[in-house]
Amino acid sequence: MSSNPTTTTNGNGECNCDEISAPAPSVPQTNGHASTCTLRGDGLFMKMRLNSITSIDNPDKPQATTNGNLETPPIKRNISDGNLLPTDIKEARVRVIYTGGTIGMVRNENNVLAPIPNALVKTLRRYPNIHDEAYAQKRFGSAASMGPLVLPFVQGEKRRIVYQVTEYAPLLDSSNMTMNDWARIAKDIHQSYEFFDGFVILHGTDTLSYTASALSFMLENLGKTVIITGSQIPIFETRTDGKDNFTSALIIAGNYVLPEVCVFFGHKLMRGNRTVKVSSDRLEAFDTPNVSPLGTIGINVEIDYRLIFRPCTVSRFSVQTNLDENVGILRIFPSISRSSIRAFLAPPMKGIVLQSFGSGNVPSNRKDFLEELKMACDRGVIIINCTQCSNGAVAALYDTGKVLFDIGILPGYDMTPEAALTKLSYVLGKTGLTLEQRKELMQINLRGELTSSVGAKMEEFDLVDAVARSMHLSTPEELGQMCATLFPAMINTAVQEGDITKITNLKAYGADLSCVNHDHRTALHLACNQGNIAVVNHLLMNGVSVHIRDHYDRTPLLEAISGDHHEIIQVLINCGAHLTGSSRAIGEQLCAAAARGSLVRLKSYQLAGADLAQPDPSGRTALHLAALHGHANLVRFLLDIVDNPREKDMLELTPLDYARRGGQQDVIQILSGLEQAA
């Protein structure tokens, strides 16, 4: 196979980590700043030590996977790791993208706060409750000072968080951020998506809700947790909200699969596109006026899984970075002049968020005002009616509101102005859509950003109430516990029986189809193991995550591979699933399959995107084992795939040497034929 690309931070930082590696951030945007992206030597681990292959690829060039898509490379190979850790230590990998904001600011000579470059990671390394130096030393050996940071283990959580910080240059106060910066973040998440379990974006608070809303649309079919956070007081100060916000965001991003762009601030986890900055000086700076938080962090992390908005399509994660800048927010006020409205709506404006009074009302007695709006609608400008109130929605309750609907202005329901504006920009940035299709998208709930008037029928409490009453359960804790026990068991039974109707009914009764059992396994693990494609499709269409790892670190994809269910493997891959875990472990599995002569298993791994030339810890590849055991059909299959059929293991033996030792005449013939041809 092709050599694995490596990128380097500063040429002297070498990290001996077996599976953590990511491509460099995206090409810097031209946004008016001299924007370059630095990979900081002390915070990153971009350089991998590979057995014999070390190449510095162009970090900006997307890599091609085995299945031909332009993606980041799947699994890195590295067979030399002297720092093996006990296998029971579970880690989660989080990428931190540090864009600027108060969290990393200090007071400068003018006594004002400004971000300082290259200070955050150095400082974090010195905070024992943010970085566990002893663990890092054990894990990364001499490279620890250059390697990723490690959050000390958090009681009650499953995984230890290993995190890499990418610092943008220049660091920005968020008031200076533009749509180009959103695109840059989206691209960086996309490029490193397969290498991390979750993402944390450190951001200034002033425009944080705009970025969160924009990213929620731009990251399409998101399957992993993205959390944006920042602080009101710099993390360097003794009294700061930065540490809490940052560590909580890391813990959630690494331990919980919440396929949303979230904001964590002031002990609350919120849906990003529902947030607004509500205070410039309180530590609880953000709120989601129209919906409850997705979770709260007190003594425990409490996530309300029923609120999680899950993508319900079988599609891979992708990003749309094309945004239309010809959008604006027009907040009306009594006696607003016709000329102001006309100037605001003039071309090239294509999309407007009209912030009206109360529940969507405007001066309906102002003919000039309505005429200007109608003319813009007739020109094809999309106008969305949102309320100026900090909570509530627009509704055609009054005559003063209904006039807007009559001239073609669309209801924005309960969208925040930030969400409505960024959604407009995203929808207008889509190519190949008609005006009608764009208008339709604006009214559909794409990412949980709006509540339309047609509410779903809630049957859920019928069942819960009935069981609770018969068991005399009453407190919310008891009810929660009952649901947590009852639903996974019932869903699993339905999955086992392949009963899609029952699964649908359970969902209607309030069961979270993504819930996990005591082994942290989901219904999708079970369905993939059983090989029931209809159930797998149904679960995926209902938003069950392909990324949840069970207690043994197994994903639904690994379950499908264990059963050699090729159709399911393909569906999971189409849905964004990818191989996880140590590349050496995959090498071992490939060797074991080759020793058994299992072509079907090798094909399973191939479909899942594995490099079939991946060696085991002794440097042996599937080809070595197939040769040793005389599986000529496997040898032929592998020869079509691997680049170097003369790859040597740690004992300097090639596959041909193995065939000779095993006395496998057929294979000797095939492989020595190759030698002669060469």
Ligand SMILES: NC(=O)C[C@H](N)C(=O)O
């Ligand atoms: N608290 C903050 O982060 C405010 C800062 N001005 C920013 O938005 O970057």
